[in-house]
Amino acid sequence: MDATILFLAQLIVSSVIALAIATLYSLVLPGIERKIQARIQQRVGPPILMPGFWSVIKFMYKARTEPIAQMPRFYKFLIGFGVGVVSLLFLFNTPYWWFMLGWGSILGIAGMLKLEEVIYVFMGSQSQSIMSTSMPVPDTVRGSKWPNIRREFNEQHSAERSLKMMLIGSLPLYLALLVPFIVAQSVNIGSVVVTQNPAYSPFNSWLSFSLPTSPILFTVPGFIAAIVYFLGFVVMLNEKPFTILKAKIDMIEGGVLEYAANLRAGYYLMRNLLMFALSSIFVTLFLGIPFDPFMPAMFLMNMVLSLMLPIALSVLVAFSPIFTFRQIYPTAIGLSALGVLAMILALSI
Numbered sequence: 228m229d230a231t232i233l234f235l236a237q238l239i240v241s242s243v244i245a246l247a248i249a250t251l252y253s254l255v256l257p258g259i260e261r262k263i264q265a266r267i268q269q270r271v272g273p274p275i276l277m278p279g280f281w282s283v284i285k286f287m288y289k290a291r292t293e294p295i296a297q298m299p300r301f302y303k304f305l306i307g308f309g310v311g312v313v314s315l316l317f318l319f320n321t322p323y324w325w326f327m328l329g330w331g332s333i334l335g336i337a338g339m340l341k342l343e344e345v346i347y348v349f350m351g352s353q354s355q356s357i358m359s360t361s362m363p364v365p366d367t368v369r370g371s372k373w374p375n376i377r378r379e380f381n382e383q384h385s386a387e388r389s390l391k392m393m394l395i396g397s398l399p400l401y402l403a404l405l406v407p408f409i410v411a412q413s414v415n416i417g418s419v420v421v422t423q424n425p426a427y428s429p430f431n432s433w434l435s436f437s438l439p440t441s442p443i444l445f446t447v448p449g450f451i452a453a454i455v456y457f458l459g460f461v462v463m464l465n466e467k468p469f470t471i472l473k474a475k476i477d478m479i480e481g482g483v484l485e486y487a488a489n490l491r492a493g494y495y496l497m498r499n500l501l502m503f504a505l506s507s508i509f510v511t512l513f514l515g516i517p518f519d520p521f522m523p524a525m526f527l528m529n530m531v532l533s534l535m536l537p538i539a540l541s542v543l544v545a546f547s548p549i550f551t552f553r554q555i556y557p558t559a560i561g562l563s564a565l566g567v568l569a570m571i572l573a574l575s576i
Contacts, residue, residue: 237521238323244520245321246314250496252530253503254279256537263541279499286492294354294485302353306486306493309346313497315339317504320511322429322519325417332414336508337401340463343501344393347465347472350482351386385481388472391552392462395559396469400459402566406452407443407512409573416511419443423515427525436524439515448572453513455566460505460536462559464498467547469555506533 258275265272274281296302316339318324325331408414411422420427426437443449462469473481486494510532511517519525550558 234323234326238327241321241323241520242318245318245518245526248520248526248530249317249503249507249518250500253499254283254496256502256506256534257282257499259534260537260541260544263538264545267542267545279495283492283495286487286495287489289488289491291488294487294490296353296485298353302350302485303490305346305349305353306490306497309343309497310493310500312339312342312346313501313504316343317500317507317518320416320504320508320518322417322517325415325429329415331416333404333408333416334414336404336416340397340400341393343463344389344397347389347482348386348393351383351389351472352482354482354485385472388552389482392469392472392555396462396555397459398559399455399562399566400463402563402570403452403456403459404512406448406566406569406573409570410443410446410449410576416517419512420515420517427515427517429517429519429521431522433521433523435522436528442514444513446573446576448569448576449513451565451572452569453509455562455569456509456513457536457539458558458562460509461540461543463505464502464540466540467544468550470549471551471555502537503533506536509533509536 255275257279258273258277261278262272262275293299294302315330316336319330319332319335319339322331324335329335407419411419413419417429423442424437424439426440431437444453461467465472473483483494507518507529510529514532516525516529516532518529
């Protein structure tokens with residue numbers, strides 16, 4: 228019983244430390260991303276803390292507005308639910324959660340990611356206003372040129388797009404996630420880490436530090452899967468060229484448009500934390516360096532290496548157009564084929 232209580236205490240403390248560090252760090256990542264993107268485009272760009280940290284603080288202090296939705300309470304609840312889902316996604320990646328009911332596994336990660344995707348479908352289907360003003364399309368005033376046509380809202384198109392992206396757009400990411408587990412011949416994250424970093428143990432001294440001896444990233448299937456994972460990472464963040472869920476040319480902001488004040492701050496927090504969570508998971512699975520809150524050297528190395536994906540994202544966004552589904556479908560199918568190829572090659576390792 229004493230061992231169980233000790234483990235639960237360590238789990239709680241490690242989770243609080245991990246979430247505190249991850250949240251603060253995630254609020255810096257958007258500034259780094261925007262700064263690099265601006266430099267590529269020969270602009271100065273915003274201050275590092277402006278897009279993430281100060282934007283969240285600013286919206287927390289704005290006057291609250293009531294969104295117009297079919298179920299306003301549910302629509303507002305989705306933000307808190309999203310933050311919780313992304314927080315669990317990140318925590319399942321940390322060592323002490325590897326021993327909790329199998330959540331520290333491919334099933335836990337994939338399940339949380341799929342829940343995060345479903346949230347955008349609900350957001351788009353619930354929102355029924357544009358800038359807090361009800362505006363059904365087409366017009367229903369007397370003399371309208373569009374009689375007998377079904378009324379709908381722009382955000383509902385975002386829900387339809389979210390559903391399509393959930394079915395096919397994000398598929399490459401899940402295929403790429405499987406490759407490290409196939410190499411380790413296990414569904415557990417701990418086994419994936421030990422396969423690459425045999426000297427690591429979550430119960431070592433807090434001063435200990437071990438480097439991986441055989442990172443999956445430096446194998447042929449691992450390198451192919453890393454490319455597929457990165458582009459899936461872009462899809463999950465709804466960034467160019469896959470930003471069709473909220474393409475400003477026609478959707479403005481899609482299903483998240485009506486979130487203002489503290490709700491908008493929560494949305495930014497969810498998006499930024501998702502960026503770091505996916506980056507940290509990549510370092511854990513493909514390099515064997517986990518985010519261990521009780522080993523400073525390990526989690527600092529994880530945080531530094533996690534910059535790879537946001538930096539690559541900023542370079543891609545700086546040059547990218549916005550894909551329509553005519554481009555997204557073949558791109559997703561091609562990336563899925565690469566992911567399957569990586570899985571087949573991983574069987575031979």
